[in-house]
Amino acid sequence: MSLTIQQIITDAKRLAGRLKERDSVANFLLSETHAINKKIDAMKQFQEEVEQLNEVANQKPHSQLIANIQKENRHLREIQQENRELKLALEDYQSTLEHIMTKYREHTQDEIYKSRIDFKGVQDQRYQYIIQQQAEKIQEMAAIMEKAAILDEDRDFKLEEVIARLKTENQGLRSLLKISQNINLNTEDKNIQTENL
Template sequence: MAVSMNQLLSDAKKLVTKLKEYDHKTDHLMSKSQTLNNAVENMKQYHEEVLQMSSQSTSSQRNSIIVTIQRESKQLRKLETENRELKLALEDYQWVLELIMSKYRQHTNQLIKLEKVETQCLNNQTNNSNEVITRLMNQICEMASVMNESILMDDKNSLKEQELIAKLKTENKALRELLQIARANGSLNKISNEMS
């Protein structure tokens, strides 16, 4: 069986092409291997540094850090509880303020109605109109004094509530700043890691 020269050349070209592919794949595997070796070397170096740092820190430092973290954790829990209570108190005060304002509006409407009655009486004067006017004036005066007392009480309550709201806002701001400081120092992350 005679093999032609063209066939030999063709087979030789295929072999050369395959050799080039293998060479390329080998280079690629070599570069990957080098990358992995570098990564392993870096990990070993990191591990050695961690061990060195761990051996350098004393157990008393660790204990003091743990005590500090536990103290901050308790303070944060207290602050969170207090913050929830303040929010509930604020909601209660807002509800009371709304109730006071609705009563104020009711009294104002009654006063307007009484003024309308007074106006009608003045327009429809009769022999008994002076007595009616006097009686209505007395009623209006009584209603006005009741209204003034109610307004004074509402003003006092409103001032107290505004002072309390300002105090609550200040406390809430301080709590948020403390919480932000704890987060910035990483105390919250350490606590959550220890709890889990």
């Protein structure tokens, strides 16, 4: 009898080991099935998207899509040319403004140098009149300099506006170019798909 109980215990241990092995195999098979189900779902979703794209592509003839793409490309080239012309105009404007400011500074320095007077001899009535005239000239020059500073600030503001506008145009051009490239790629994919059919 003790032999039979011992055999039963060893058989039970062996069965428990087999159950553990089968349990791990079952877990592995479950994880594999989940992975395969996910792949199947992804393939179904891809198939649905391809069918939607084919429906959209079939609604418009390919020649019309190509004509639209070419039209957009021409429009992009025109915008890029305009962008280049605006940049050149901006550079011209900046160099002209720098030249004007340099001349203005030279002129004001000359005027300041010419308007210097000998303050030691300014005790006489005559010199008082000269001082008053010089003060008026200095006030006029100060007003001119203030106007020039305002113009300089306006120029900087306008330059910033032009640069901001060019940046937004550039971003718009880039997005249009991406859209055009995506349309080209989609058209090529559709052509390949229709050729495969």
